Amino acid sequence: MTKNILVNISAGVATVTLNRPEKRNAIDYAGWVELRTIAEDLERDEAARVIVITGAGDKAFSAGADIADFDEYRSDGAKARVYAAAFEGAMDAIEALSKPTICLIKGFCIGGGCEMSMAADLRFAADNTRFGIPVAHLGILIGYAEMSRLLRLVGPGNAASILYTGRTFGPDEALRMGLVNELHPVENIDDFVHKLALSMVPLAPLSQARHKRIMQTVLTNPGLNDLSDDERALPFTNFDSEDFREGRSAFLEKRKPVFRGR
Secondary structure, three states: OOOOEEEEEEOOEEEEEEOOHHHOOOEOHHHHHHHHHHHHHHHHOOOOOEEEEEEOOOOEEEOOEOHHHHHHHOOOHHHHHHHHHHHHHHHHHHHHOOOOEEEEEOOEEEOHHHHHHOOOOEEEEEOOOEEEOOHHHOOOOOOHHHHHHHHHHHHHHHHHHHHHHOOOEOHHHHHHHOOOOEEEOOOOHHHHHHHHHHHHOOOOHHHHHHHHHHHHHHHHOOOOOOOOHHHHHHHHHHHHOHHHHHHHHHHHHOOOOOOOOO
């Protein structure tokens, strides 16, 4: 872990902070590589039950990819492929997390920062936010995975508006499009997200992880065609788990359950 990305785990909540406020928390090539490693480490860390991703300060979640990298990493198609492996690897690793992920967004959420937020499960935005994916101003493209996430969240009409106009827009429009879940005053959003994350920590890890798997299956195969035997059995697997037995016992005994993800 470098000083450009900070990770803190407390009371079951892992907070990942993009820490380059002087650059609006822009992410360089090394940062994308590090984010992938952080996501993979958090997947294995049993102390982390919920993951919050945010940016340092109130002025930016992330302004996206660091333009200073372009000469070295994105000056031609061959270099761009190498860069994309790191960029997309980070977002894929975040999306693949079996634990709930929340983006706490303040200020600028632009380009790669906006695309990365779409890899999380939930997005809560402050009332000072600005969103956009202005790649047409640079003459570059977003990739297939990023396009898929964008279309799932906002639909083709809104995606076309975001990409073809290259404009930035405010929190009310982001909420209307479905790009974010809720809006909160900038002075209150940290407290709201922290309390929400803490409320999710005690919930059954197996339910969280397997709901995410079921959701991804439905999103990629909405007709539920040719499901494997494992996929068809998945909704019933928790009934054979220690967590289900604990949840049932706790309900009958009128106490709070203690889930262990087994």
